[in-house]
Amino acid sequence: xxxxxxxxxxxxxxxxxxxxxxxxxxxxxxxxxxxxxxxxxxxxxxxxxxxxxxxxxxxxxxxxxxxxxxxxxxxxxxxxxxxxxxxxxxxxxxxxxxxxxxxxxxxxxxxxxxxxxxxxxxxxxxxxxxxxxxxxxxxxxxxxxxxxxxxxxxxxxxxxxxxxxxxxxxxxxxxxxxxxxxxxxxxxxxxxxxxxxxxxxxxxxxxxxxxxxxxxxxxxxxxxxxxxxxxxxxxxxxxxxxxxxxxxxxxxxxxxxxx
Amino acid sequence: xxxxxxxxxxxxxxxxxxxxxxxxxxxxxxxxxxxxxxxxxxxxxxxxxxxxxxxxxxxxxxxxxxxxxxxxxxxxxxxxxxxxxxxxxxxxxxxxxxxxxxxxxxxxxxxxxxxxxxxxxxxxxxxxxxxxxxxxxxxxxxxxxxxxxxxxxxxxxxxxxxxxxxxxxxxxxxxxxxxxxxxxxxxxxxxxxxxxxxxxxxxxxxxxxxxxxxxxxxxxxxxxxxxxxxxxxxxxxxxxxxxxxxxxxxxxxxxxxxxxxxxxxxxxxxxxxxxxxxxxxxxxxxxxxxxxxxxxxxxxxxxxxxxxxxxxxxxxxxxxxxxxxxxxxxxxxx
Numbered sequence: 222x223x224x225x226x227x228x229x230x231x232x233x234x235x236x237x238x239x240x241x242x243x244x245x246x247x248x249x250x251x252x253x254x255x256x257x258x259x260x261x262x263x264x265x266x267x268x269x270x271x272x273x274x275x276x277x278x279x280x281x282x283x284x285x286x287x288x289x290x291x292x293x294x295x296x297x298x299x300x301x302x303x304x305x306x307x308x309x310x311x312x313x314x315x316x317x318x319x320x321x322x323x324x325x326x327x328x329x330x331x332x333x334x335x336x337x338x339x340x341x342x343x344x345x346x347x348x349x350x351x352x353x354x355x356x357x358x359x360x361x362x363x364x365x366x367x368x369x370x371x372x373x374x375x376x377x378x379x380x381x382x383x384x385x386x387x388x389x390x391x392x393x394x395x396x397x398x399x400x401x402x403x404x405x406x407x408x409x410x411x412x413x414x415x416x417x418x419x420x421x422x423x424x425x426x427x428x429x430x431x432x433x434x435x436x437x438x439x440x441x442x443x444x445x446x447x448x449x450x451x452x453x454x455x456x457x458x459x460x461x462x463x464x465x466x467x468x469x470x471x472x473x474x475x476x477x478x479x480x
Numbered sequence: 481x482x483x484x485x486x487x488x489x490x491x492x493x494x495x496x497x498x499x500x501x502x503x504x505x506x507x508x509x510x511x512x513x514x515x516x517x518x519x520x521x522x523x524x525x526x527x528x529x530x531x532x533x534x535x536x537x538x539x540x541x542x543x544x545x546x547x548x549x550x551x552x553x554x555x556x557x558x559x560x561x562x563x564x565x566x567x568x569x570x571x572x573x574x575x576x577x578x579x580x581x582x583x584x585x586x587x588x589x590x591x592x593x594x595x596x597x598x599x600x601x602x603x604x605x606x607x608x609x610x611x612x613x614x615x616x617x618x619x620x621x622x623x624x625x626x627x628x629x630x631x632x633x634x635x636x637x638x639x640x641x642x643x644x645x646x647x648x649x650x651x652x653x654x655x656x657x658x659x660x661x662x663x664x665x666x667x668x669x670x671x672x673x674x675x676x677x678x679x680x681x682x683x684x685x686x687x688x689x690x691x692x693x694x695x696x697x698x699x700x701x702x703x704x705x706x707x708x709x710x711x712x713x714x715x716x717x718x719x720x721x722x723x724x725x726x727x728x729x730x731x732x733x734x735x736x737x738x739x740x741x742x743x744x745x746x747x748x749x750x751x752x753x754x755x756x757x758x759x760x761x762x763x764x765x766x767x768x769x770x771x772x773x774x775x776x777x778x779x780x781x782x783x784x785x786x787x788x789x790x791x792x793x794x795x796x797x798x799x800x801x802x803x804x805x806x807x808x809x810x811x812x813x814x
Binding site for chain 1: 542545546549552553554555556557558559560561562565566568569572573575576579589614664667668671672674675780783784785787788789790791792793794795796797798799801
């Protein structure tokens with residue numbers, strides 16, 4: 222990316238980009254937190270809650286930036302708890318239901334393998350605020366990727382049942398991965414101004430990591446390559462509405478109250 | 481407290497003079513305030529009682545994740561969500577330390593799970609009550625963690641080394657839990673009329689079950705007397721309950737909330753509060769499995785365990801394959 226330029230405090234492009242980043246973290250963190258107390262092993266319960274906690278922390282940073290760049294006086298809680306489905310900008314991948322623990326892990330892995338190279342690229346963003354959040358988050362996400370990749374390998378190359386479950390999870394989630402690399406007008410603007418990398422530029426690193434991990438896991442990369450898309454322009458799956466109904470309940474039922 | 485009515489196999493606490501030399505030496509070390517460590521000799525009943533107590537404590541932490549976990553996805557702000565997640569994660573961590581402490585006494589975590597899932601092992605009665613509103617998350621932190629701390633602070637001086645050391649770490653985190661609960665209650669009590677009503681409703685429902693956490697009066701219990709002689713229990717249930725009431729009543733007053741006990745009043749002479757008797761029939765019913773959420777809680781734990789069997793088996797199988805591969809490559813290299 223280009224030489225750091227001083228970005229204006231208020232920028233519609235930065236605000237929209239920060240929403241995309243924050244919403245991914247919030248929705249995936251929410252999904253992971255649904256396992257709290259219900260995981261297959263105590264150590265996994267702790268690790269997954271820790272991942273969820275990191276993601277909620279990153280949400281606070283990205284949505285904080287979105288508010289600042291938007292300049293309308295909204296708070297991160299306003300954004301999280303008072304936007305409807307069409308205002309959410311997350312990838313469809315992260316809102317997919319947890320399924321079994323294997324699907325939850327596979328979703329995490331496919332996301333982490335994209336999230337880390339993205340954050341690394343963002344550390345060189347022309348906007349210092351983006352670069353700083355990316356630097357902090359990348360340390361956490363490096364650990365997320367290490368853990369999720371390791372578990373995908375161990376379960377893929379485990380028993381016949383664990384292998385079959387991981388393959389089924391991969392097949393189910395695969396169509397939601399293409400969206401990560403598609404560019405729209407905003408992405409082009411962000412790339413041209415050195416704020417964020419072109420989405421397609423992240424694909425080789427992702428493919429390399431995923432190819433290697435799935436090979437180690439003895440899992441087969443699905444052949445179909447169609448991509449389900451729409452999350453970044455607010456066209457979601459049916460699942461997001463239920464997530465928001467649950468997540469936003471108190472703020473909606475008691476408007477204006479402080480908590 | 482998280483361990484209630486822990487039984488010993490004792491009929492009567494014996495004096496030093498009645499003990500065989502080995503047991504007498506053991507008791508003298510305890511009397512002198514020394515810690516007992518895993519590999520050292522200990523009476524079988526001491527070992528069994530500790531397993532009961534520590535595993536009950538561990539199960540309480542694990543089952544205790546459920547009522548609070550119930551509100552993570554509905555926490556009202558990002559900050560509250562993060563704090564609650566961290567807290568429930570801490571509870572899982574406490575469970576882990578405690579299972580490890582119990583394992584030093586010769587029982588495996590899988591065996592303890594089996595006892596929990598079969599209903600043989602108990603967990604604290606308090607976690608069989610439902611969390612119906614956000615204020616319940618505040619009330620649990622304030623009252624339930626507050627009651628747990630009363631019991632756990634003295635347990636840091638417990639005679640069994642691994643348990644005492646686990647308790648040191650746990651207590652640090654519990655005081656953070658209690659503060660976050662009180663903070664939730666403070667915001668609600670000073671909030672809108674609906675929020676204040678929510679806070680009062682939570683106090684009304686959690687007050688008596690919190691007092692029951694200490695268990696019925698045990699002044700006449702031979703089990704408690706034996707546990708106290710072994711220093712795996714330091715105070716009587718009534719002492720701890722009194723301390724809890726005396727600490728909590730001024731906090732309720734500060735919040736502008738009413739403790740739901742008409743008999744509650746300050747007794748100048750004893751320098752503490754007089755208060756009413758919890759409904760012990762309700763307590764025994766909850767212990768016997770008839771509380772509002774016993775079935776859901778156990779079912780959730782069993783489901784997590786059963787649904788996760790493939791996951792654990794997968795990891796085990798992979799570890800075995802890796803070991804076999806290492807072995808094969810070693811042989812090939814030779």
